[in-house]
Amino acid sequence: MRVGLTGDFAPFYQFEDTSAAMPQGFVSELQALWSERTGLRFEFRRYGSLDEVMAALQAGRIDLTPFATPVGERESYAAFTRPALTTNLVLAARRDVPDVSSTANFGSRTVAVEAGSSIEVLVRARYRGTRLQQEATAERALQAVAAGQADLFIGYQHVAVYLIEKGLLTNLEPRTNLGPSAAPLGPAVRRDLPLLRSILDKAIASVSVDYQSRGWPRAGCRPARPPCACRPSARRHPPSGCSAALGRPGAG
Numbered sequence: 001m002r003v004g005l006t007g008d009f010a011p012f013y014q015f016e017d018t019s020a021a022m023p024q025g026f027v028s029e030l031q032a033l034w035s036e037r038t039g040l041r042f043e044f045r046r047y048g049s050l051d052e053v054m055a056a057l058q059a060g061r062i063d064l065t066p067f068a069t070p071v072g073e074r075e076s077y078a079a080f081t082r083p084a085l086t087t088n089l090v091l092a093a094r095r096d097v098p099d100v101s102s103t104a105n106f107g108s109r110t111v112a113v114e115a116g117s118s119i120e121v122l123v124r125a126r127y128r129g130t131r132l133q134q135e136a137t138a139e140r141a142l143q144a145v146a147a148g149q150a151d152l153f154i155g156y157q158h159v160a161v162y163l164i165e166k167g168l169l170t171n172l173e174p175r176t177n178l179g180p181s182a183a184p185l186g187p188a189v190r191r192d193l194p195l196l197r198s199i200l201d202k203a204i205a206s207v208s209v210d211y212q213s214r215g216w217p218r219a220g221c222r223p224a225r226p227p228c229a230c231r232p233s234a235r236r237h238p239p240s241g242c243s244a245a246l247g248r249p250g251a252g
Helices: 026-038 050-059 118-126 138-146 157-166 194-206 209-213
Strands: 002-006 043-047 064-068 078-080 085-094 110-114 131-135 152-156 172-190
Touching (some): 002 050, 026 194, 050 064, 110 138, 118 152, 138 157, 152 157, 152 172, 172 194
Parallel strands (some): 002 043, 002 064
Antiparallel strands (some): 064 172, 078 172
């Protein structure tokens, strides 16, 4: 199966360099499990943005993408499985910016988002009239807020926390989760492949909620590295969240 990915979606996955064929991180773990349980094999293809990934899916150049949200026009050309993960939307701001109500359209403040992402579509739908500043990546959007080029950032909670820590953006802080509910993330599949959607649905259902909850950045493991890139002693006493602790065949 041809799987479309953007260059990076830390902390869920990252590519080590531009020539890497396989991503590292949680998406690799999940797809390895899905492969074990279905017999499917996955070939990864990289694109510059989620817009490009979804365009490739619509054109039939890929068969699925693993982390997408069913928003906007996507359901007209893609079939979505049950969510593989859910995560909250979070608002982040500089520490000197007063509190902002998440129920309004943020007044005259400029909100930085990743261009072409599910977040941009969700924000446009939920907070009509918001002044959006599109940036190439979530990391660039956070950097724009830190530098005073935008006032607020909206994105996935785990992505924001990870990138703020990674980039040492000490003048930023996550303020509040944005309702009304968590954002689902799961495979989007070509509409002409209903059997693939059904197979993936069953594979996702077979992965326990406990295992999925361990997919967030792990204590004791380096971010965006394979699960057993922990210290050697982790195989005997693995930190909570490592695959070695889960007893998965072949882990480590």
